Amino acid sequence: MMKKFIAQVIVDNKTSNTDKPYTYLIKEEMLEDIREGMRVVVPFGMGNRLIKGIVINIEEYEKEFTKFKYIEDVLDDKPIISKEMIDLSFWMRDYYLSSYLDALHLVMPPGNIKEINTYINLKKEWKEKIGDLGPKEKEIFDILIKNDGISFENLKKLNKDKNLRRKVISLEEKGLIRTTLEIDTKIRKKYERYVHLCNREVLLDELLLDIDKRANKQIEILEFLYNIDEISMKELLRTTNTSLSVVKTLEEKGKVAIYEKEVLRDPIPDDICKYNKHELTKQQKYCVETIYSDIKKGKCDKFLIHGVTGSGKTEIYLQLIEKIIASGKQAIVLVPEISLTPQTVERFVGRFGDNVAVLHSKLSNGERFDEWRRIKEDKVKIAVGARSAVFAPFNNLGIIIIDEEHENSYKSSMNPKYDAIKVAEKRCEIEGASLVLGTATPSIETYYRTKLSEIKLLTLDERINNKNLPMMSIIDMREELDKGNKSILSIELYKAIEENLKNKKQTILFLNRRGYSTFVSCRKCGYVVKCDNCDVSMTYHFKENKLKCHYCGMSLKPPEVCPKCGSKYIKYFGIGTEKIEETIKNYFPQARVARMDLDTTSKKNSHIKILNRMKKGEIDILIGTQMITKGLDFPLVTLVGIIAADTSLNLPDFRSAERTFQLLTQVGGRAGRGDFEGKVIVQTYNPSHFSIQMAKNYEYNEFYETEIMMRKEFKYPPFIDILDIVIYGPEEERVINSAKKVHSDIVKQLEKESRRDLVENIFGPNPAPLEKLKNNYRWQILFKCNKNDLDLLKGVIKRVCIDNSQSKHYKGIKFNIDVNPNSIL
Ligand code: ADP
Ligand code: ZN
Ligand code: ZN
Numbered sequence: 001m002m003k004k005f006i007a008q009v010i011v012d013n014k015t016s017n018t019d020k021p022y023t024y025l026i027k028e029e030m031l032e033d034i035r036e037g038m039r040v041v042v043p044f045g046m047g048n049r050l051i052k053g054i055v056i057n058i059e060e061y062e063k064e065f066t067k068f069k070y071i072e073d074v075l076d077d078k079p080i081i082s083k084e085m086i087d088l089s090f091w092m093r094d095y096y097l098s099s100y101l102d103a104l105h106l107v108m109p110p111g112n113i114k115e116i117n118t119y120i121n122l123k124k125e126w127k128e129k130i131g132d133l134g135p136k137e138k139e140i141f142d143i144l145i146k147n148d149g150i151s152f153e154n155l156k157k158l159n160k161d162k163n164l165r166r167k168v169i170s171l172e173e174k175g176l177i178r179t180t181l182e183i184d185t186k187i188r189k190k191y192e193r194y195v196h197l198c199n200r201e202v203l204l205d206e207l208l209l210d211i212d213k214r215a216n217k218q219i220e221i222l223e224f225l226y227n228i229d230e231i232s233m234k235e236l237l238r239t240t241n242t243s244l245s246v247v248k249t250l251e252e253k254g255k256v257a258i259y260e261k262e263v264l265r266d267p268i269p270d271d272i273c274k275y276n277k278h279e280l281t282k283q284q285k286y287c288v289e290t291i292y293s294d295i296k297k298g299k300c301d302k303f304l305i306h307g308v309t310g311s312g313k314t315e316i317y318l319q320l321i322e323k324i325i326a327s328g329k330q331a332i333v334l335v336p337e338i339s340l341t342p343q344t345v346e347r348f349v350g351r352f353g354d355n356v357a358v359l360h361s362k363l364s365n366g367e368r369f370d371e372w373r374r375i376k377e378d379k380v381k382i383a384v385g386a387r388s389a390v391f392a393p394f395n396n397l398g399i400i401i402i403d404e405e406h407e408n409s410y411k412s413s414m415n416p417k418y419d420a421i422k423v424a425e426k427r428c429e430i431e432g433a434s435l436v437l438g439t440a441t442p443s444i445e446t447y448y449r450t451k452l453s454e455i456k457l458l459t460l461d462e463r464i465n466n467k468n469l470p471m472m473s474i475i476d477m478r479e480e481l482d483k484g485n486k487s488i489l490s491i492e493l494y495k496a497i498e499e500n501l502k503n504k505k506q507t508i509l510f511l512n513r514r515g516y517s518t519f520v521s522c523r524k525c526g527y528v529v530k531c532d533n534c535d536v537s538m539t540y541h542f543k544e545n546k547l548k549c550h551y552c553g554m555s556l557k558p559p560e561v562c563p564k565c566g567s568k569y570i571k572y573f574g575i576g577t578e579k580i581e582e583t584i585k586n587y588f589p590q591a592r593v594a595r596m597d598l599d600t601t602s603k604k605n606s607h608i609k610i611l612n613r614m615k616k617g618e619i620d621i622l623i624g625t626q627m628i629t630k631g632l633d634f635p636l637v638t639l640v641g642i643i644a645a646d647t648s649l650n651l652p653d654f655r656s657a658e659r660t661f662q663l664l665t666q667v668g669g670r671a672g673r674g675d676f677e678g679k680v681i682v683q684t685y686n687p688s689h690f691s692i693q694m695a696k697n698y699e700y701n702e703f704y705e706t707e708i709m710m711r712k713e714f715k716y717p718p719f720i721d722i723l724d725i726v727i728y729g730p731e732e733e734r735v736i737n738s739a740k741k742v743h744s745d746i747v748k749q750l751e752k753e754s755r756r757d758l759v760e761n762i763f764g765p766n767p768a769p770l771e772k773l774k775n776n777y778r779w780q781i782l783f784k785c786n787k788n789d790l791d792l793l794k795g796v797i798k799r800v801c802i803d804n805s806q807s808k809h810y811k812g813i814k815f816n817i818d819v820n821p822n823s824i825l
Helices: 083-096 100-107 126-132 135-146 152-158 164-173 204-208 216-226 233-240 244-252 282-296 313-326 342-355 365-376 387-391 420-431 444-451 477-482 491-502 577-587 606-615 656-668 690-696 700-713 732-752 756-761 787-802
Strands: 004-011 022-025 039-044 049-061 116-122 177-183 190-197 256-263 302-307 330-334 356-359 382-385 397-403 434-439 456-460 471-476 506-510 520-522 539-541 546-548 570-572 593-596 621-624 637-642 679-684 721-729 762-773 776-785 814-819
Touching: 004 039, 004 100, 022 039, 049 083, 083 100, 083 420, 083 814, 100 387, 116 135, 116 152, 126 135, 135 152, 135 164, 152 164, 164 177, 177 365, 190 216, 190 233, 204 216, 216 233, 216 244, 216 256, 233 244, 244 256, 282 302, 282 313, 282 434, 282 456, 302 313, 302 444, 313 330, 313 342, 313 397, 313 434, 330 387, 330 420, 342 356, 342 382, 356 365, 382 387, 387 420, 397 420, 420 434, 444 700, 471 477, 471 491, 471 690, 491 506, 491 577, 491 637, 491 679, 506 656, 546 762, 577 593, 577 621, 593 606, 637 656, 656 679, 656 690, 656 700, 679 690, 690 700, 721 732, 721 762, 721 787, 732 756, 732 762, 732 776, 732 787, 756 762, 756 776, 756 787, 776 787, 787 814
Parallel strands: 302 434, 302 456, 330 382, 330 397, 356 382, 397 434, 471 679, 506 621, 506 637, 593 621, 637 679
Antiparallel strands: 004 022, 004 049, 039 049, 116 177, 190 256, 520 570, 539 546, 721 776, 721 814, 762 776
């Protein structure tokens, strides 16, 4: 039987019933030109409509192939995504149970890939190299001379050479042309006017020959241009202090040319100062050397740098990167939502300048595409960004560094609901790169893996210059109540703020706000209603006036008086940053107060403005949420107040103790970074809780040992995996019935697989913690499952939910599946 080659093609068709690869035959003469990761045009469906798709696999095929259609055309001269990235997206699809398209979109260029085109430009030095061309190449090149900047697609219309693609690649290799990807619509290129001399071959005297000697400005401009290649009009007018009309006159005289030139949209501000290299401390040096010697040996290992706040982790990253790029490889650095930590960006750009691409969520589409292209075309060696920067399309990746690895923003809430740390780990395995995680408060899961020796642990227990960690004092708010102080500020915090104002130092007040989740607690004794089975706080639901456990579904009537002390001060908790701002302004009318939370920072750059005012000392008291805990380094901040540690402690989440420990340690790390000692005041109704006591003394190891025992006892990660299915839709009745059907179908399937034992770890269906969201009713089924059973369970869920999602039973119903969710709220 004859052998042929076939390609698997994913077509960009949004309906989920085409979410599978389609098989197409490759014509003999196309074989040389087609690669995995290129876009193709294929006939699709009954009418053989021509649509664009992407090749994900090419293989030899020996069986019956008459039923397949042929690929019509190949659109790219080079793959727009690498084979490794395709593999990574497939892994995500399997692991997170997402669609092919959703998973592929993450690794593809930003924007609509149907609108991407390759453009061909002449290189300046083409004249010197034209002698090397064969007659066919010459023919193509003649078209390019007449059409500088032509798209590959249009070139194909002008030249029907069968080997056009290879000839273009050869022209590029010979150095006559350069090709670049550009996206056609929506994303507009930015142009600026440029000026250069028309005739560069003449001497200056000749150039000035027919210029009036009194036309000083004209002469000045010509002299200026004589010494340079080209300059933007803006720059020219500024440096020579002339007006546009003078340059226009020179253009009319045929002396200079004014033309439009594409400028790359550069999202990085220009005013970043150089960030000089520090001489490493002994501990820093040990880290850099250990990691780098591993890399040199070609091992691609995983490391966790556990370094207290202010121990100089960033300098370690910077020096590692320097070595990596010197060896010809590239580096990715992930930081929690980058726009919030301008100080971090400044350090990377300040050290490596133009070699850094910055990727964050506030980039415009155009900026995003430019940064993607700079990475793809090897113009930069370092990408710094938030979560999705893990997909930066480097082709020779050496290292992925993830700062503040404990942060929950590394987990995506969109499909596929990937965890950037897990994806980074996978990418490093596929591409032979090393992974470095860094934090002062490792996540329990990551630290556990250092104990299993899956990740190598490096510890930094000293702050730079041996600065002390700030003193943390814990205020028992129950005692405040006893003293008759019903205010949200304890007497100690009030006095400390007053003192700080007097000394012209800055204060940060922190509140962890989760508006929708409320727990019931006693202000007199600190009692919180928890579920006996799950050891998490129960959540108050206003509508039904009930307390519910979101892990096992148990529900209770809320107590009228405290079951422990009998006090009537038992109520649901919840104060917002606004309320605090109001109180503070009341108490300290003379202070300059600013508030930083989602409401005040939704506009682009508004948080930077607040942070800059803070930096310049124009704010005395900054009130904020999570945002202010990350990576900020203000030398004048000497007091940090945590208004209510309980809001994180009593979240209905098995990670609440961990979050509280992290929060106190990280927020504490913001104080006393300059020359003055810092102080942290923590207010709580639960001062003896281990997470608070151990954070107070900066005892990470003790905290870990306590917490890991609880995780084992109550069966939580890292000992098991959690799977969460939310079933939602606009009609309540349908949602409830669907949730019940999903549940019973899963049980049936498990019985078929002879795994009835897994059923006892299915919880629900229950109404989700957010029962109604954007007019959708939401029900939830939760699974706890041993690592070994994860694949089996996922297979069952896929069959029941995904493969059936189009069935009539689930009309108007959607599924939201999350593997190891951050939280189940
Ligand atoms: P971390 O990220 O561990 O909290 P940073 O990287 O922010 O710590 O470092 C804290 C401070 O110490 C920064 O201001 C940094 O510039 C400075 N620093 C880092 N390494 C050194 C060093 N080897 N010598 C002197 N200063 C250093
Ligand atoms: Zn009580
Ligand atoms: Zn429970």
